[in-house]
Amino acid sequence: MIAGIIGATGYAGVELVRLLSGHPEIKELALASVSYEGDRIEHIYPNLLGKVSASLTKVEAVIAASDVVFASLPHGVGEPYAQACMDKGIPFIDLSADFRFGDDEATFSAWYGKPYQYPELRKQSVYGLPELNRSRIKALAASGPVIIGNPGCYPTGASLGAFPALAKGLVGPGLIIVDAASGVTGGGREPARAFHYPECADSVSPYKVGSHRHTPEISRNYQAMLKVEQPQPEGPQLIFTPHLAPMNRGILSTIYLPLVDTWQAAVPRSPAPRPPTKEIEEKTREIWECYAEFYRNEPFVRVLPLGSIAATSRVRQSNFCDLSVHLDQSGRTLIVASAIDNMVKGAAGQAVQNMNIISGFDETAGLTAIPASF
């Protein structure tokens, strides 16, 4: 199979190049780049020398040559290419936000500042978070060429960390907070002051507080998962706060979920906080079992053993999402730590996972690398 990549020289694009070059079902890559048309990918990224060699051509040529097309483009510019792929009858896996919101154009345009160009394409599109949507992805792919709206990086980690609690009725009414820290590759390849080494090294800082575009995507995913088993009248409220941390890859999301009464640990109230009690420990184990059971068959979600805590270093360059499950000392709030590699499970790896699903490949094909220990 020939895979095409549009926007191949961006960070997500070149991560696709790396993953697909090692994919057992992909025999050849066709790469497009507006900025570097006519050049070769291994000149732009010399790390690829001797392993990948491909010229950078026009989008049209890539679509013409490919059996599946990945697009890693700015939001709002890829729809014509999606249409072209549908016309040709091949799948289009889009890493931008254009196809993440399906019918809800209002939310998309409120946050991304533009309307849909080809609204009818949403009939052929599906949100590509397999742990939420696998059956719908498969079903749609079975019916014809499909467009995958590949999830945002933060929504992936935030969603996977909360899904079991939402789906299994652990979460009560109230506010859900997602406090997350991302590595600097999340800002993309183009130099900018915020990502200039001396500005972000040795420092942590939040950004876009109360205003990050991934907020509605996370919220929508939470509601979608709630609906599965027990819709709440009001649905969860959500706050999402991203931070920039001085590392290359990784997103660590710390997720605070209010427990329904029945899932709270029965800790005696005290005027001042007290260290976690045995009840906390027991309830944590029960919740851990929910999580482990929920993800039992998922190839890319690891519910860490009790006592182990998620860290971005442990999922580096892998498609894993690591989860650790904790209770606050009062027993009323579930705290989940979720770690992904923002460029793999948060972008290119998940895109490959989606390709595997819609193509009938083993879902882990090309994604079997073992995360290194350091």
Next chain:
Amino acid sequence: MIAGIIGATGYAGVELVRLLSGHPEIKELALASVSYEGDRIEHIYPNLLGKVSASLTKVEAVIAASDVVFASLPHGVGEPYAQACMDKGIPFIDLSADFRFGDDEATFSAWYGKPYQYPELRKQSVYGLPELNRSRIKALAASGPVIIGNPGCYPTGASLGAFPALAKGLVGPGLIIVDAASGVTGGGREPARAFHYPECADSVSPYKVGSHRHTPEISRNYQAMLKVEQPQPEGPQLIFTPHLAPMNRGILSTIYLPLVDTWQAAVPRSPAPRPPTKEIEEKTREIWECYAEFYRNEPFVRVLPLGSIAATSRVRQSNFCDLSVHLDQSGRTLIVASAIDNMVKGAAGQAVQNMNIISGFDETAGLTAIPASF
């Protein structure tokens, strides 16, 4: 004046050495170290060569030689030295947790695993967070030799970030969450796997989730500030989650505070989150004014201009606490970002500030360094 430092070779100890060596009122240092007795501080820390030269002696000699004593020791071992200082009639500024809880021995012993050794010393001790307690610190110091319970690093950043909202009645019932990331110096000087470079570089991870000892200290501070103007029947619930981030210095705390109805922004409810509206912007400005007004006369708290966001890099090596004020997109939760240098305002700098207060020096003496831009 001669300042004594017990535990001078630990990270907080040597930061005291640095700050006090540049203090206009300190003419000499007397240093004690159990691990390096008989050696010299500039051999242990060659960065001090040519600037500081002092031998490391016994604790008793240091107390005998000094007009004020700082102790940077493990929790639970400094009380006899505090007693010795009281006997001699000189102040004792303690960077451990031993004197942070005053009368509340129950909470101290629940979290630190030991009882008070000299309970009656608490009559002469006061919690040394000047922005909370300045008048009490001064009053107690006026009445005789005083023991300062210098605040923990996380509680300093978390408290300063929430105080104006608590004191001015912005915070309604509900959960307060403090999600914080610390640099690795917070783990101290002794090598350990968690702080081994290859283990913590290029990674973010939470630790002691739901069980960090700074939780009761933050909670107590929040209640103390609430009491000032409007005690709540139940007091705030608190969750505190620390993270380790790959940087040397700094704590970035992101604090989520539920607003009372009257301080919420009147944002129209929508089924999905919407970007921040004009009402959010206006309400943020009102809250910002509260914060600016609250800290108007504080020399070490900077309420950043609207549009600027707290970052640990900007307070590096300074005694500043930088605060930025934000609202979530629903207008119901106040989000404050608070940045300190964990070793300065979070430890040694605040200890010097306390010495200045009890000694009648200018509160900023020895703490006037301008934070570098990188």
Next chain:
Amino acid sequence: MIAGIIGATGYAGVELVRLLSGHPEIKELALASVSYEGDRIEHIYPNLLGKVSASLTKVEAVIAASDVVFASLPHGVGEPYAQACMDKGIPFIDLSADFRFGDDEATFSAWYGKPYQYPELRKQSVYGLPELNRSRIKALAASGPVIIGNPGCYPTGASLGAFPALAKGLVGPGLIIVDAASGVTGGGREPARAFHYPECADSVSPYKVGSHRHTPEISRNYQAMLKVEQPQPEGPQLIFTPHLAPMNRGILSTIYLPLVDTWQAAVPRSPAPRPPTKEIEEKTREIWECYAEFYRNEPFVRVLPLGSIAATSRVRQSNFCDLSVHLDQSGRTLIVASAIDNMVKGAAGQAVQNMNIISGFDETAGLTAIPASF
């Protein structure tokens, strides 16, 4: 085939675990660890969860179970295990220095402070730098069970960077300098002050100046390569200076080689240095061609295109050695920049490469990962 790893929980050991777990010819691992006997590797390294699961047993059990044994042990303790493998008739690939010096026990014991325990084992051992020794490795392996002395990390990068110049007669008499910087994983897994995050972050420093144990290994390799084609009466003098740099993986070696007259660029002498001239450019190209030709068939050495400079980031997690070739502005000294991943080509990867060679596997088996772009 079953591969055994002795010292599996050290950094080089666990990197072997990672690489061998993905090796197409290895069906099972047998792991030994003195420190963690009875535990499981995936508990010590949770990054392996779901990918590798193996208990840690005794050395004897590992040797008994294995078809090939890797040892990642301190210098001077592995010889009995080598003997046991020879007795059993299986190869022993040793990552310590014990078998790097062959007959030259004098040099080994001068630098490592102990004599050989089983001197006669050197008849069955060979230095495992394939680009120097491939035919001898193969020949020895063909004659019976073999012991591989896997090269040191610095000697690997330093040797590969100088070999073509040495072998093809470019290097004249005089001093060769190797100035190298290593990532912190080179210091191993055990916490120590030098590798404590706050001590080595954001800093560069040399260590063991004029006294690093890798000096005689580099020197020996240089002489060995010289001998191949044109022995010099005196042989090269060598200075090797290692530095610690704040990164996890990688060694960047900058190698200064004095050119023989005939290979110098004919640059007009001037009283002050002048920017590189056209002659420099042309001569650089000639030398580049030597390098490219020398390594034409080597699967793991990449002579970068002119204009590209070696960087450790580009070989991260790969078995590549990247070389870039430069001339100083006077045209008299060849400067080669050599980048390897110290844990892969500098340790575990090269060990796997050696296993491939002696086992008759494709030399790149298990080592085909494409280096990531960031």
Next chain:
Amino acid sequence: MIAGIIGATGYAGVELVRLLSGHPEIKELALASVSYEGDRIEHIYPNLLGKVSASLTKVEAVIAASDVVFASLPHGVGEPYAQACMDKGIPFIDLSADFRFGDDEATFSAWYGKPYQYPELRKQSVYGLPELNRSRIKALAASGPVIIGNPGCYPTGASLGAFPALAKGLVGPGLIIVDAASGVTGGGREPARAFHYPECADSVSPYKVGSHRHTPEISRNYQAMLKVEQPQPEGPQLIFTPHLAPMNRGILSTIYLPLVDTWQAAVPRSPAPRPPTKEIEEKTREIWECYAEFYRNEPFVRVLPLGSIAATSRVRQSNFCDLSVHLDQSGRTLIVASAIDNMVKGAAGQAVQNMNIISGFDETAGLTAIPASF
């Protein structure tokens, strides 16, 4: 005194702002910025809030208001401002290369690609490396307004590391190699791909090999110091290789100097390198004494005790140059490690030191900060 800074918003400019704001003789700053004219420095650099407040105006206004002018501009644009200062009769301290080469316009223009605009200004200019030129700086300043050509960052560290050996006749004929690693602030404030966090984090790489503009400046300094006591017919040959290292501040230079026979350690030659002998140790001590004696009265050069090795972390934010002295195992080459903060002794701090000298202030005024331990 009022100090003017032209180019105040660049990295060296804002470091001048920081240092001069804490200078006891400077009462006020006048700042110019082309990029941010009309804005305020504390908006561009919020770390300055509450400590420095100044508007950014035109160059002409700054010169008119100031008693001394610092310029941190690109090479080749500051000469008219130097002329204006001379016309007004005030000193001009230039951080560009424009005045580093004095009469040697040929070398300047060969490397910087432009001729001098006002060649006659060189009569009033002097190279501002106090450890080389202090008496000339003072003499020229005594005769009228002076222009200081403030040294480059690399030349400062490289020169100070070699001066005692050169001046005291330790260095024999042959090649001197300076292999240096710089932090990323050396690349300035403007975002560029090479300094984009994901490109340079966790990696070391050389750049401008054989072609860096600081080469002739280092070479000239070496020759100047040689001339003092024992001119060599040919003068030293020099190779300078800069590297980029993942840290914010600092330059570590490793300098290889060939010793004259009489200063070599009498080490028995051996076919393979041997560990350092007692002779090495003794000769190192002798050389160390030369160094200590040479810099005995220098306030900013620290010759570290034997056994201690220079590290950039120990001079961070200070004007110190730390030197450690080593011999290679053959006893024939002196190896000096030199550490500076590239933004302080390598730029702004040295400029302040020069101002102090020409103004008759204490040479350390405003430069007394103690380097922090981490």
